[in-house]
Amino acid sequence: MSNFTVFMILLIVTVAEVGLAYMDIAKWLKVTTFIVMALYKAVMVAYHFMHLKFERRGMWVIASAPLFLGVLITIGTYADAEKGTDVFKKGELKPWLEKPAHDPAAPAEGRGAPEGPKH
Amino acid sequence: MSQPAVADHLLSERRVLGAAWDKLMMWLFLGSDAMGFAALLGVYAALRFGDERWPIPQEVLGINFTALMTFVLICSSVTMVKSYEAIQKDDRVGCWRWLFATFLGGVFFLAGQCYEYTHLVEHGITLGSSNFAATFFCTTGFHGCHVLGGVILLGTALAKVSAGQITKYQSNFIENVGLYWHFVDLVWILVFTFIYLV
Numbered sequence: 477m478s479n480f481t482v483f484m485i486l487l488i489v490t491v492a493e494v495g496l497a498y499m500d501i502a503k504w505l506k507v508t509t510f511i512v513m514a515l516y517k518a519v520m521v522a523y524h525f526m527h528l529k530f531e532r533r534g535m536w537v538i539a540s541a542p543l544f545l546g547v548l549i550t551i552g553t554y555a556d557a558e559k560g561t562d563v564f565k566k567g568e569l570k571p572w573l574e575k576p577a578h579d580p581a582a583p584a585e586g587r588g589a590p591e592g593p594k595h
Numbered sequence: 596m597s598q599p600a601v602a603d604h605l606l607s608e609r610r611v612l613g614a615a616w617d618k619l620m621m622w623l624f625l626g627s628d629a630m631g632f633a634a635l636l637g638v639y640a641a642l643r644f645g646d647e648r649w650p651i652p653q654e655v656l657g658i659n660f661t662a663l664m665t666f667v668l669i670c671s672s673v674t675m676v677k678s679y680e681a682i683q684k685d686d687r688v689g690c691w692r693w694l695f696a697t698f699l700g701g702v703f704f705l706a707g708q709c710y711e712y713t714h715l716v717e718h719g720i721t722l723g724s725s726n727f728a729a730t731f732f733c734t735t736g737f738h739g740c741h742v743l744g745g746v747i748l749l750g751t752a753l754a755k756v757s758a759g760q761i762t763k764y765q766s767n768f769i770e771n772v773g774l775y776w777h778f779v780d781l782v783w784i785l786v787f788t789f790i791y792l793v
Contacts, residue, residue, distance in 0.1 A: 483669065483670075490662065510789075510793050514785050514789070518784055521672065521777055521781045525675070538612075539622065539626065553638060557645035
């Protein structure tokens with residue numbers, strides 16, 4: 477594949493991406509298409525411009541390791557983000573702000589006491 | 596006088612994974628550098644996923660202008676390839692010209708980013724205004740620093756080619772500069788898609 481062909485592919489996919497950004501389609505379909513397009517372009521640059529096609533497979537491992545680890549770190553932080561939001565939404569950040577209960581056997585009572593009805 | 600030349604020769608002859616030592620080191624550096632970007636993009640995804648009030652990027656950022664910047668960066672990648680091809684044929688003038696075109700592309704990108712940042716700050720979008728702004732400025736700023744580093748590296752390469760220090764026997768220097776520059780382009784493709792378009 478000549479440099480010009482790679483350039484044209486990169487150009488066309490970029491224009492398609494910008495067009496897609498303004499289109500009103502299902503979110504999951506849009507995001508999936510974007511990820512596929514971006515990875516395709518990234519692979520084109522690495523394979524042709526960075527001459528990975530001339531390198532041994534061992535070099536491919538070095539080149540693709542960050543992608544694998546990047547997916548891993550994204551999945552890892554994803555779980556945290558979801559949990560963090562849920563806590564935030566429900567307004568249950570108190571356990572961090574409150575002092576720990578004096579009686580370790582009954583922590584729930586210590587936390588529930590201020591909210592309970594007072595007589 | 597001959598001592599460094601011999602050492603240099605031995606260094607470039609040493610091969611791991613079928614690649615010269617300096618090229619392998621450049622790949623390893625790029626691999627570790629990519630992890631920095633992976634972390635930034637991962638954090639971006641996590642923060643965005645957990646935030647219902649996240650703005651739609653197209654409404655805040657100028658997509659069309661950034662698309663032009665992306666186009667220029669892709670073009671500068673192509674001129675970098677042409678520069679390496681020229682020096683492999685020992686065409687030093689051609690190499691210098693293509694390198695200079697790449698250099699100009701990088702400078703244009705930096706200028707575009709300065710313009711973009713100024714525009715955003717004027718509209719009250721600063722590093723501390725929201726999670727969106729913070730991740731946006733950190734990620735694109737980190738990439739911008741890489742472009743700045745690349746432009747300086749290209750300037751060094753231009754000076755070396757001008758001084759006649761680069762012939763087809765030292766073309767590995769141009770190749771390594773090219774590897775770095777293509778990496779910057781590759782990362783921008785991902786940053787552009789995930790931060791501006793998704």
